[in-house]
Amino acid sequence: MTVPQAEGSARKPSNLLLRVISAAVMAPLAVGAAYVGGWVFAAFWVLAALAVLWEWIGLVAGRDHRLLLLSCGGAIVLAAVLAWTDHPVAAVLLMALGALAASIFVPRAQRPWIPAGIAYAGSMMLAPIILRGEDFLGFIAIVLLFAIVWTTDVLAYFVGRAIGGPKLMPSVSPKKTWSGAVGGTLCAVAAAWVVATSFGGFNVIAIAGLAVVLSVVSQAGDLLESHIKRRFNAKDASQIIPGHGGVMDRLDGFWAAVIVAVAIGVLRGGLDEPARGLLVW
Numbered sequence: 347m348t349v350p351q352a353e354g355s356a357r358k359p360s361n362l363l364l365r366v367i368s369a370a371v372m373a374p375l376a377v378g379a380a381y382v383g384g385w386v387f388a389a390f391w392v393l394a395a396l397a398v399l400w401e402w403i404g405l406v407a408g409r410d411h412r413l414l415l416l417s418c419g420g421a422i423v424l425a426a427v428l429a430w431t432d433h434p435v436a437a438v439l440l441m442a443l444g445a446l447a448a449s450i451f452v453p454r455a456q457r458p459w460i461p462a463g464i465a466y467a468g469s470m471m472l473a474p475i476i477l478r479g480e481d482f483l484g485f486i487a488i489v490l491l492f493a494i495v496w497t498t499d500v501l502a503y504f505v506g507r508a509i510g511g512p513k514l515m516p517s518v519s520p521k522k523t524w525s526g527a528v529g530g531t532l533c534a535v536a537a538a539w540v541v542a543t544s545f546g547g548f549n550v551i552a553i554a555g556l557a558v559v560l561s562v563v564s565q566a567g568d569l570l571e572s573h574i575k576r577r578f579n580a581k582d583a584s585q586i587i588p589g590h591g592g593v594m595d596r597l598d599g600f601w602a603a604v605i606v607a608v609a610i611g612v613l614r615g616g617l618d619e620p621a622r623g624l625l626v627w
Contacts, residue, residue, distance in 0.1 A: 372596070373496070380478060380488040388430040388475050395422050395471035397593040401583040402463035405575070407456050418448055418464050422471055429475045434617055441468040470597060473604040477611060477620050487621040490541045490553070491560065491607055495600045497537040498561045499568070502530025514565075519572040527565055534561035552627035556610075560603045567602025571595070 379390035396419050403415055421444030428437035445461035445468075452460045477491075478484040506526020514522040538557035542548040571594055575583065583592030607624055615623020 373492075376492065377489065380485055380492075383478055383480060383485065385430060387478055388426055391471045391474050392423060392426045394593055394597060395426075395467040397586060398470055398583075398597065399463060399467035401586075401592045401594050402466060403460065405578050405580055405583060406459040406463065407452075414448070414452065414460065418444060418460070418467075421447075421464065422468050425468060426471055426475065429472050434472065434476050437472055441465065441472070444468070466601070469605055470601045473601075473608045476617070477604060477608050477624070479619075479621060481619070481621055483619075483621040483625055486541070486545050487607065487611070487624050490538060490625070491600065491603055493537040493541050494534045494557050494560045495564045495603050498530040498534045498564050499599055500530075501533035502526040502565070505529030505533070515569055518569050518576065522569075530565065531558055531561040534558075548625060549627040553625070556624070560607060563606045564599030564603040568599045570602070571598035 376390070379387045399418055399422065400415060403418070407414070421440060425437040425440045425444075428434070428440060441464060445464040448464055449457050449461045474488065477487050502522070503526065506521070506523040506529070509523070509525035509529070511523050511525045513520060514524050514527050535554050535557045538553050539550055542550050542553040571583075575581065583594035586592055608620055611620030611622075611624035613623065615621070615626075
């Protein structure tokens with residue numbers, strides 16, 4: 347009994363080191379793509395969405411569905427082109443048609459899951475492109491989202507480990523605690539304040555309230571993905587990212603937060619200025 351425990355404890359530091367190295371590589375790429383914007387940013391999220399789609403199909407249907415992956419992936423790429431050329435409504439309609447087509451041609455047992463995967467991967471690609479736009483406010487909005495989601499994820503882990511206490515949702519994610527969830531949200535508010543004051547001119551009280559909402563939503567997205575993985579008896583969506591698992595495992599919180607952020611931005615600023623609608627109060 348003591349030997350496996352020693353081996354497990356010996357593996358943890360190396361896994362943490364892999365996570366740190368992977369994050370150190372991915373974070374600058376994500377921020378850099380957001381800063382450049384345009385087709386570079388669109389291509390970044392197309393690749394992320396295709397990776398998520400590949401992981402999702404592998405999770406729910408197995409890895410031998412190349413034709414399904416190609417057809418669904420083609421819909422995502424075409425939708426990205428439409429979104430990048432300022433046709434977001436057409437992009438959403440194309441994704442809906444892709445999901446409908448998939449629901450017709452897949453086996454009955456997979457019918458609910460494959461269209462859901464197209465919607466999941468497609469929305470992960472469309473929402474950041476719509477929010478980023480071509481305005482510099484779009485870059486600030488993406489940076490704010492990164493700050494909120496990443497801070498929530500990292501600090502919830504460390505605060506939960508340090509304080510412990512009651513579990514948040516043990517049937518879905520047994521390691522997450524209420525202390526970690528609250529600590530992560532409070533730290534996300536601080537991170538959002540730093541972003542808002544760094545760029546200047548924003549209502550920091552409104553941004554703090556926004557940070558609370560998006561932090562909670564990002565944690566809900568994390569729990570949703572954990573539930574899906576448990577449904578299919580998988581620990582990770584894949585092993586693409588050393589120390590992190592799959593792309594889905596890294597973007598589940600961002601996926602939920604960016605969708606809510608876009609919804610808020612579009613409701614307040616319209617499809618032409620979603621970033622302004624999100625940031626300017």
